Amino acid sequence: MPTARILYLEDDIGVASPTKAVLEQKGYTVIHVEEGMDALTRLLTEHFDGAICDLTLPDVDGLKVIESIRSKNARLPIIILSARSDTEEKLEGLRSGGNDYLTKPFAIEELLTRLKNILMHRPLPTQEEVQAYGLLQVSDLIIDPVRQQVRRAGNYVELRSKEYELLHYMVLNPNRILTKEELLREIWNYPYDPSTRIVDNLVARLRKKMDQGYDIRLIYTRWGKGYYFKNPDADISKMSVPEPLQVAEVPEPIVKPEPKPEPTPQYGPLTIPPPSAYLKD
Known part of the structure; x- marks a missing residue:
């Protein structure tokens, strides 16, 4: 079953390549970008289930990217993955809209665990998101038919x-x-x-x-x-059982007996000679 689609913003290829490979090995679909503006454009125009963002980027500060995303999408789970390890810098990243913060260097297993946790507790989509992405929603159940993903009360169900x-x-x-x-x-x-x-x-x-x-x-x-x-919002008091399929009876074919052929005589017609034939001269 397909798993989450993740945008990975990281300008250091030496870090991005092995990290992306491990994420994909675990079943994630990973879209890697190196610049903040590219990431912002894609996050605002495409559907993603989560994002992993570096802060030190070649074109713009990663905090500005996260703030811009948050102004348009308050529900997207974001993990900040940065070398900035000062406590105040971490707090600033979280205040800007990050859901979690992991400092470099990092253990890949820790990243996988944190990513899984924030995806499991992702808020339910808004009605606009349901309509925009063609999702099916019944109560707290969300089904994504395109990715065949299922969530119940915000938790992914495999x-x-x-x-x-x-x-x-x-x-x-x-x-x-x-x-x-x-x-x-x-x-x-x-x-x-x-x-x-x-x-x-x-x-x-x-x-x-x-x-x-x-x-x-x-x-x-x-x-x-x-x-x-059961749809909890619907009245099922008049729910009926479907009628079984009616199988039409096929009438037995009427077979007319074939006429019996007249018996073929084995000998010619019997000829009886006249009485005079038996008289002697």
């Missing part, structure tokens, strides 16, 4: 491919009972098999990841019928 497909389908069909037959057809493209437990097992795994530890449940079971995704 889902396998089929788990994501099932969740996405359920969110698009809220407050409606989904039968096992329908889920097998839509998620696996399988014909219905009443003996299979593949749907039940997948729903159980998904429910554990999406509902465990949260006050509001999203995935429910209607025993003997199927499963449904």
